[in-house]
Amino acid sequence: MKINIKFTVIAGLCSLVVVMTAATNTSKPAETNFKNLQVLPKDISEATMNKVMVGEFEDALGVSCRFCHAPNKDGDGLDYASDAKPEKQIARQMLRMTMNLNHDYFKIDTPMMGSSNIVVTCNTCHKGETFPDGDPAKN
Ligand code: HEC
Numbered sequence: 073m074k075i076n077i078k079f080t081v082i083a084g085l086c087s088l089v090v091v092m093t094a095a096t097n098t099s100k101p102a103e104t105n106f107k108n109l110q111v112l113p114k115d116i117s118e119a120t121m122n123k124v125m126v127g128e129f130e131d132a133l134g135v136s137c138r139f140c141h142a143p144n145k146d147g148d149g150l151d152y153a154s155d156a157k158p159e160k161q162i163a164r165q166m167l168r169m170t171m172n173l174n175h176d177y178f179k180i181d182t183p184m185m186g187s188s189n190i191v192v193t194c195n196t197c198h199k200g201e202t203f204p205d206g207d208p209a210k211n
């Protein structure tokens with residue numbers, strides 16, 4: 073009986089380890105929540121993504137999601153992974169430029185859009201305007 077209890081405890085501990093390993097393994101595929109990220113980190117969290125798309129892109133440019141994201145083929149909603157709209161490509165270019173400015177000129181090792189470690193953001197230039205023209209008379 074004693075041996076049985078010991079065995080149960082050990083077996084219990086083993087299955088706990090198995091469960092924990094399984095949990096860390098399954099958290100890997102969850103990284104790829106998003107299908108088509110080429111500039112932002114592929115393991116970006118939903119919360120950070122939301123911050124970037126809403127707080128950064130939408131607000132800084134004064135646009136809504138559909139300025140960059142193409143509509144779903146079957147009616148309602150947007151196909152966020154699609155690259156059909158040229159504005160999305162331009163936004164990627166702008167994103168690379170912004171990250172490079174932070175990295176090369178402000179010496180930030182790993183600049184991350186949506187974090188507070190960056191100095192230059194979309195809003196630094198855009199200030200709510202889709203096409204900032206730099207006209208001093210307007211600023
Ligand atoms: C100024 C352009 C722009 C605006 C506005 C914008 N996005 Fe995006 N979005 C992008 C770009 C560019 C990417 C791809 C980033 C990359 O390649 O790393 C992206 C990627 C995404 C993705 C990931 C899709 C995938 O599976 O790969 C989601 C989800 C998303 N956007 C949601 C939104 C939502 C919701 C809004 C509105 C609140 C929004 N976006 C507004 C440019 C924009």
Ligand code: HEC
Pocket residue numbers: 129133159162163166167168170192193194195196197198202203204205
């Ligand atoms: C260093 C200044 C600067 C920064 C930083 C910047 N932009 Fe821009 N962006 C511009 C200028 C200037 C234009 C207008 C270009 C024109 O009128 O042809 C522009 C235009 C755009 C356009 C419109 C392109 C088109 O022709 O439809 C998009 C989309 C855009 N920017 C996205 C972004 C996003 C997203 C970020 C942040 C990741 C960003 N920009 C950061 C300067 C900047």
